[in-house]
Amino acid sequence: MQKKIIFLILFLNLISNSFAVEKDYFMMLKYSKVNVRFGPSRDYPVKFIYKKAFLPIKVIDKKENFRKIIDHKKNSGWIHISQLKKSKSLIIQSDRILFEGSTKNSKPIVNLQSGRLLLVKKCKKKWCKVSTDKYIGWIQKGNTFGIIK
Numbered sequence: 001m002q003k004k005i006i007f008l009i010l011f012l013n014l015i016s017n018s019f020a021v022e023k024d025y026f027m028m029l030k031y032s033k034v035n036v037r038f039g040p041s042r043d044y045p046v047k048f049i050y051k052k053a054f055l056p057i058k059v060i061d062k063k064e065n066f067r068k069i070i071d072h073k074k075n076s077g078w079i080h081i082s083q084l085k086k087s088k089s090l091i092i093q094s095d096r097i098l099f100e101g102s103t104k105n106s107k108p109i110v111n112l113q114s115g116r117l118l119l120v121k122k123c124k125k126k127w128c129k130v131s132t133d134k135y136i137g138w139i140q141k142g143n144t145f146g147i148i149k
Helices: 002-018
Strands: 025-029 034-037 046-050 056-063 066-070 076-080 084-086 089-092 096-099 108-112 117-123 127-132 135-140
Touching: 056 076, 056 089, 108 135
Parallel strands: none
Antiparallel strands: 025 056, 025 084, 034 046, 034 076, 056 066, 066 076, 089 117, 096 108, 096 135, 117 127, 127 135
């Protein structure tokens, strides 16, 4: 009898996990002008406008074709899914050094200031290869917005 109860609990737990709500995830802006609305429809007024393509945003909710987002400055609102694409960008939240390789012993290339938008080429466990302006190099993942650690 006890084995049946344990099996039933495990089975119910497995079923409830398969219907779990999708966790927050990152996307980025597709265009250099994107409206953010007060609600999940074009009937809602525009709250503010982003003017930066590739800006990473975190999706925290969804309703039909709209996604509720929050950015690195804690601004939030609703954006139509057609204005978003899979994230390949991040913003550094503290001054960083861009390195030639994926170790701290690599040659430093340039100092980057907090708030800098970087396009991600690829990531390893603790490092990402990124580009910004005319520079390509590696930064450590910590203290960034746009990548799930």
